[in-house]
Amino acid sequence: MANILVVDDELGIRDLLSEILNDEGHQVELAENAAQARAARARIRPDLVLLDIWMPDTDGVTLLKEWSSSGLLSMPVIMMSGHATIDTAVEATKIGAMAFLEKPITLQKLLKAVEQGLTKTAIRKPTALNSAAVHSADLTVEAVMTGGALSAPIDLGPQSTQSFLLEKPLREARDEFEKAYFEFHLAKEGGSMTRVAEKTGLERTHLYRKLKQLGVDLTRGKRGV
Template sequence: MANILVVDDELGIRDLLFEILNDEGHSVDLAENAAQARALRNAQRPDLILLDIWMPDTDGVTLLKEWSSAGLLNMPVIMMSGHATIDTAVEATRIGAMAFLEKPITLQKLLKAVELGLNKTPAKPAPMRMPLPGPQEPSGAVVAPHVVAVEPLLPVGPQGVQSFELDAPLREARDGFEKAYFEFHLAKEGGSMTRVAEKTGLERTHLYRKLKQLGVDLSRGKRNGH
């Protein structure tokens, strides 16, 4: 798969994009400012860069210009922002960015943009695609850097059936059921977050947050699913 560099000063955005892209099988490097982005771009030679526009030291458009002027814009760059104007987005695509993603970034738009970027010949600016208004998701979720728990953590009753403490308060009993439910589907789907999200009818970003909230063990990586 691809080597992707994510440049964003928000920890929650970096962690969320890492989780999604890593779960898709990509190698992901993270930079929180332009200085780190320059170093990682030179060291890792990424196949694609996700670049935030508003950063405290050097903004993304300035960094994009710098790479373009130095002849270093030899990979697709997707700009990201929650506050950019159309003029800013137009300028970025004129310089060489292939697309623009508005925050909060939905799972479908992110994966589609990455797929198009990785299949696109670099150094040819693409027509700008501004996102249409629609339902938005919170973007500040922080999730653990390795996903998949396939062993049930709740007590197991006869014939392998999950048992629950019915004397517990309703919220605790409900959380126990949901935890077992998601662990069951993680095991059944071989640890694939994409398939579990489809099976349970949740957006994958919501699924990540739900698993973290329920205390599902997300530290085992993908060794059981791949």
């Protein structure tokens, strides 16, 4: 799970990107202009920013320059626009943007760009993992993405230990971790979707869709099953 800041003056774009990224398991912060983006950048220290170029107060390229010149461009930034020229995209890339998405943004291109951006974030962060076993509460998605160890066992209970091979593609490794994570909490909460939703911080509808997407057996954790 990553903290992603979406900066766009169009409400429809913000809502759409927020829904997609939330469904992917990320925490999403929204900003409709540069002023809100500055405040959010300082408050949550995002792992990745999706930044619109054309905004009413300060355009995205100018904000990108501001972050770069002040040493605040410590996270990958993906620029977005439906009207930008090639020169604008090139300029943003030279300043430090890692990618450029043209609106309307397709789901496939969005998820691919976000995955690549988060991979860059993970590579830059130091890893606290080693070859020793760690408990599920200590192993984060961020740690899995760093590739700091060839594998990281997760304790799912007295009779089950799940091991993740960190040399796998990011999406495969993340899906395996998320599946084990939710199976652990389902078993712990006796199959109660309501309690699992509270524990994991997801809305119940989002949680159900995520479990179905991951292929989690919803009967596995129920008492008496």
